[in-house]
Amino acid sequence: MQQASIPTTSRAAPLRFSFPNGGRSGTSFKPEHLPSILAEGSRTGFFEVHAENYMGAGGPPHRALERLRRDHTLSIHGVCMSIGGAQPLDRTHLARFRDLVARYQPALVSEHLAWSTHGDTFFNDLLPLPYTEGTLRSVCDHIDQVQEAICRPILLENPSTYLVFAESTMTETDFIREVARRTGCGLLLDINNVFVSATNLGFSASQYLSEFPLLKVGEIHLAGHASQNDGAGAPLMIDSHDRPVSNEVWALFEAVISEFGPVPTLIEWDSQVPVWSVLKAEAAAAHAILDRYQRMFSHGERHVA
Secondary structure, eight states: OOOOOOOOOOOOOOOOOOOOSSOOEEEEOOGGGHHHHHHHOOOSSEEEEEGGGGOSSSSHHHHHHHHHHTTSEEEEEOSSSOTTOSSOOOHHHHHHHHHHHHHHOOSEEEEESOEEEETTEEEEEEEOOOOSHHHHHHHHHHHHHHHHHHTSOOEEEOOOOSOOOTTOOSOHHHHHHHHHHHHOOEEEEEHHHHHHHHHHHTOOHHHHHHHSOGGGEEEEEEEOOEEEEOTTSOEEEEOOOOSOOOHHHHHHHHHHHHHHOOOOEEEEOOSSOOOHHHHHHHHHHHHHHHHHHHHHHHTTSSOOO
């Protein structure tokens, strides 16, 4: 397998934070919330940042993130690696991603099962891919390169989809299961993505989750979505990350946690960002579910499948 040649980096900072057994809730970090976060002084949750927002050498973004990291656990979430793309990974981007992970030593590192580049063109979208043996080999090769560069496993996120490919020869859950088996990566289960895809493509979200390799899940994402209609008047869900988590997604989340136990869970909110108290309340709702089932599992009232 041809690996991307990535130059060496300086010694990584010591890993100061990791997750205890069980789950905790967190939120997307928005710099405008930093004063409120610091004023509270709470250290029970965690914060996730998009890697591409911190790939510069310094400046205000890094000053804010360095201050946050002093007291809080971090998760780094890549959005532009184009792991599902047909062309080779961008070596410069991968090196910057590696350096960011080494600099902040996050508890979790994740990327998307999607593509966003073609030639020299970058699309500001996470685009779907056909589930074929050829795509599987390419995705696994890319994940191997990322994991070798950062010297740790990543979590791969399931996509939100709006179409299916006629050439696909396997289901999305079978594809994801095989990727995890071949590469040793973990999985990031985005339950809002499952609901969005199920609504748009007409399948059962609960059935999808029953077929998903949940024992490989190291993090869960919850987010809000926008409801529209397509050209034919049928419901169309958009993974918008601009509003509270829907009741349907909360119900799917609780069903997963009740069966498999608590998992670190993040509230994503990336546009029309509310004041900190609103985002914190969403995380508190997730924490209440995690905490309830943590007590049940601890007392043997439920059993992990």
